[in-house]
Amino acid sequence: MSANSKSATMNIVRRHNIKAQKKFGQNFLTDDNVLDEIVEAAGVGSSDHVIEIGPGLGTLTKRLAEKAGHVTAIEIDRQMIPVLDEVLSEYENTRVICADVLKTDMQEIAGMYPDENVKVVANLPYYITTPIVTGLLESGVRYKSITVMVQTEVAERMQTGPGSKEYGALSLAVQYYSKPRIIVDVPPESFYPMPGVDSSVIRLDLYEEPPVRVKDPDRMFRIIKASFMQRRKTLSNALQNNPDTHIPREKTEEILGSLGLDLKIRGEALTLEQFAAFSDLV
Numbered sequence: 447m448s449a450n451s452k453s454a455t456m457n458i459v460r461r462h463n464i465k466a467q468k469k470f471g472q473n474f475l476t477d478d479n480v481l482d483e484i485v486e487a488a489g490v491g492s493s494d495h496v497i498e499i500g501p502g503l504g505t506l507t508k509r510l511a512e513k514a515g516h517v518t519a520i521e522i523d524r525q526m527i528p529v530l531d532e533v534l535s536e537y538e539n540t541r542v543i544c545a546d547v548l549k550t551d552m553q554e555i556a557g558m559y560p561d562e563n564v565k566v567v568a569n570l571p572y573y574i575t576t577p578i579v580t581g582l583l584e585s586g587v588r589y590k591s592i593t594v595m596v597q598t599e600v601a602e603r604m605q606t607g608p609g610s611k612e613y614g615a616l617s618l619a620v621q622y623y624s625k626p627r628i629i630v631d632v633p634p635e636s637f638y639p640m641p642g643v644d645s646s647v648i649r650l651d652l653y654e655e656p657p658v659r660v661k662d663p664d665r666m667f668r669i670i671k672a673s674f675m676q677r678r679k680t681l682s683n684a685l686q687n688n689p690d691t692h693i694p695r696e697k698t699e700e701i702l703g704s705l706g707l708d709l710k711i712r713g714e715a716l717t718l719e720q721f722a723a724f725s726d727l728v
């Protein structure tokens with residue numbers, strides 16, 4: 447681990463009397479190499495508007511500010527604001543918003559610099575990774591890419607396909623909107639305090655057009671969620687039992703038959719293309 451960010455972080459923590467808050471998922475990155483790798487993986491340049499979620503003590507924010515056209519950082523924890531004001535004082539291209547990202551109008555923020563590509567870069571708070579990532583993907587904002595540190599297990603879930611136990615609704619949402627690529631695995635020692643899990647940086651490149659055509663994506667995702675809610679059940683049982691879908695068993699079996707699929711298949715065995723085809727026939 448590099449001494450630079452580690453000692454700078456400990457210095458700030460002492461001077462501002464910061465107590466890392468578990469409830470906000472605060473694990474600050476203290477490894478210069480990893481910080482550099484994230485910025486590099488995101489390919490940040492002067493024509494980019496970077497939105498950072500959870501700047502914390504501003505360690506990653508500073509590096510983003512040096513490369514990006516503009517940076518907007520959204521931080522929920524008020525105790526970080528004076529620290530960020532101090533650490534980022536020399537970067538005129540950077541703005542900090544004190545807010546909960548899940549309640550923030552991302553369309554409005556993304557529209558601030560219409561000539562710049564919008565990229566999300568973050569060391570995410572792990573307790574809300576899934577709502578943050580799915581919220582970004584479904585927001586309708588034309589993000590160019592999303593490069594984030596997440597729990598390794600979650601990164602694997604985003605990237606995997608049928609046949610793996612990690613495959614689920616998150617995999618399909620991520621792969622409908624983007625092409626995911628795990629960049630690097632990061633050990634707990636790269637953070638202060640150390641998280642109890644391994645971490646990975648993953649980059650999602652958002653598609654201009656989704657890789658599969660489906661008439662009603664909302665319906666497809668309702669079907670997907672229902673089938674993974676009872677993943678050990680057959681698709682026909684899971685969709686019949688779920689109040690959001692309520693598709694009669696006979697209907698599901700008829701569609702599966704017309705798609706040439708086993709009538710007793712489980713949702714976890716279907717590809718994105720098959721879910722799309724199924725949804726269009728419902």
Ligand code: SAM
Nearest residue numbers: 470473474475500501502522523546547569571
């Ligand atoms: N970026 C910093 C770093 O890499 O050292 C901090 C990363 S820490 C894992 C997650 C950050 O997200 C914390 O600063 C935390 O306060 C912030 N955070 C947690 N929940 C949030 C929310 N709902 N909206 C915005 N920020 C949030």
